[in-house]
Amino acid sequence: MTARRTVDSPAVPTRVGYGSLLRTPxxxxxLVPAFAARLPxxxxxxxxxxxxxxxxxxYGTAGAVAAVSAVAQALVGPQTGRLADRFGQAAVLVPSVLVHAVSVGALIALALGHAPVWTLFLVATPAGATVPQIGAMVRARxxxxxxxQPPAHLNTAFAFESVTDEFTFVIGPVLASAIATTVAPAAGLVAEAALTxxxxxxxxxxxxxxxARHPQEAGVRPASALASPGVRLLAGAFxxxxxxxxxxxxxxxxxxxAAGQAGVSGTVYGIFAGGSMLAGVLYGMVAWRRSARQRMLASYALLVLGCSTLWAMPDLTSLAVAGLICGLAIAPTLITGYTLVETLVADGAKTEAFTWLTGAIGLGLAIGSTVAGQLIDAHGPWTGFLVPVAGAGLGLVALVTLRRLLVAPGARGRTVARSGAPVQRLAGVSEG
Known part of the structure; x- marks a missing residue:
């Protein structure tokens, strides 16, 4: 098994442009097929x-079926990532997308046939569980x-991937909604299955x-990426x-x-996502002097600060501005988290580690939407905005309290000679 990435801390920060990155042989x-596969x-x-x-x-039934799918995806996704590390991405991806297409097809047939709700839950589980973990696989590539290459190249690559993720989360729902409303309600899922x-x-x-595959060695039980305390901490933060x-x-x-402008909701949320996309693009263009651990704490603190203002916004215009500011902290947090987790696990567990973070986001999304919905039904729309503050606030407390876990094992205390002076050897860019 290959050891964790260890590189010398550069004397001068290096900036790597997106053009240089995309010229990588x-x-x-x-990247092209990955975009088509991750859009669904x-x-x-x-x-x-x-x-x-x-x-x-x-809507209650619809939301419950969607939640079952999301939870199955969050829980099973990391296991498929682990299998991809062991047997290769193609060996896992091909059967996954085939089962996914069949499961989504069964869900469509049962829904159109007005089947009992429990049958919808039954097929939504494999539909979610087999969503291909393309984002994690691309990052592993x-x-x-x-x-x-120096760590700056990987930082730019992760920034590019974060922007791509945000773009798909802006375009994907719009595409699904447009197809479903202009063609037929089932057409959105048909397109999703076909693209997948x-x-x-x-x-x-x-x-x-x-x-490269990292098959299990005889007599050796491979450790899960989740065995790393740092990975568990980052999964909780995500x-x-x-x-x-x-x-x-x-x-x-x-x-x-509630404001009588239901059609504006997509624009307001799009501004929030657009802020994240903009921050992600700019983040990848900066030659950072601060370590990834320091950047993670700073961006997450800004996220909590941005979320703390949402509940008090008096109208949709001010909410869009607050959402934009909140969104500016999202991409830097995600990019830095993926940068850190890559340094915390060996090569044979990287896809799994990336998938744990992606799955944590999906699980948090299901929890956040469910809790916010309950609060809104009971106390009004503004109470839903308390959930981001609470969720991100708990994540920040964990990060600050346990930040020492974000340094790769063995990274502390080792020095190497450079230009006649000792400098700290870092695992990736995680020291801070």
């Missing part, structure tokens, strides 16, 4: 809600591609850029970020409806 061969990630939940609401007449299948198979076919996403979606919608 072989990058486009996996943001289409599934809304597609389920739109279909089930039309066929069964209940970047790690393999840039293994011999075609994009997933095309991505799996790009074997030359896939990371759970808090997920509650921000989930609560914002529900609370913005409820606030817009």
């Amino acid at each position: 072989g990058a486009w061969t996996f 990630y943001a289409m599934l939940s809304l597609g389920i809600v739109l279909l089930i609401r039309d066929t069964h007449g209940s 970047w790690v393999a591609k840039l293994a011999d 299948l075609v994009g997933g198979l095309a991505f799996a076919a790009q074997r030359r850029t896939s990371p 759970l808090g970020v997920g509650t921000v996403f989930g609560a914002m979606q529900v609370s913005v919608t409820a606030t817009a409806e």
Whole structure:
């Protein structure tokens, strides 16, 4: 098993542009199919809600089925990441997208046939569990591609991936909604399944850029990435970020409806997501002097600060401005978290580690939307905005209290000679 990435701390920060990153040999061969395959990630939940609401007449039922799918995805996704590290991405991805397409097809058929709700839960579970973990797999490919490059290259790659994630979460729901409303309620899920299948198979076919497999050694039980305390800490922090996403979606919608401007909710949430995209682009262009651990604490603190103002906004205009400011902290937090987790696990567990973080966001999204919805029903739209403050606040407390866990084991106390002076050897860029 290959050891964790260890590189000398650079004397002068290095800035790596996106153009240089995208000229990495072989990058486009996996980036293009990856985009097609990850776009449905943001289409599934809304597609389920739109279909089930039309066929069964209940938002409660539709939301419950979507939640079951999201929880299955959050819990099973890391296990598929672990299998991808062990057996290779294609070996896991091909059967996953096939089962996903069949499961979504079964969900559509049962919904259109007005089947009992319990049957919808039954097929929503494998539909969510088999959502391909493309984002984690792409990040693992970047790690393999840039293994011999300074950490700044990987920082830019993760920034690029974060912006791509945000873009898919802006475009995906819009695409699902447009198809479902202009064609048929089931059409959104049909498109989701088709994109997953075609994009997933095309991505799996790009074997030359896939990371090396790390098969289990005889007599050795491989440790899960979650065995690392630092990974567990980051997963908890990303759970808090997920509650921000989930609560914002529900609370913005409820606030817009209460103001009699339901159609504006998409614009307000889009501004929030746009702020994150903008911050992600700029973040990847900066030659950072601060360590990743310090940046993580700073960006997460800014996220909590931004969320703390949302509940007090008197109208949708001010809410959009506050959402923009809150969104500016999202991408830097995610980028730095992925940068840190890459340094905390060995090569044979990187895809799994990335997937734990992605799954934590999905689980937090389900929790945030559910809790916010309950508060809104009981006390009004403004109370939903208390959920992001609470979720992110708990994440910040954990990060500050346990920040020592974000340094890779063995990274402290080792020095190497450079230019006649000892400098600290860091694991990736995690020391701070």
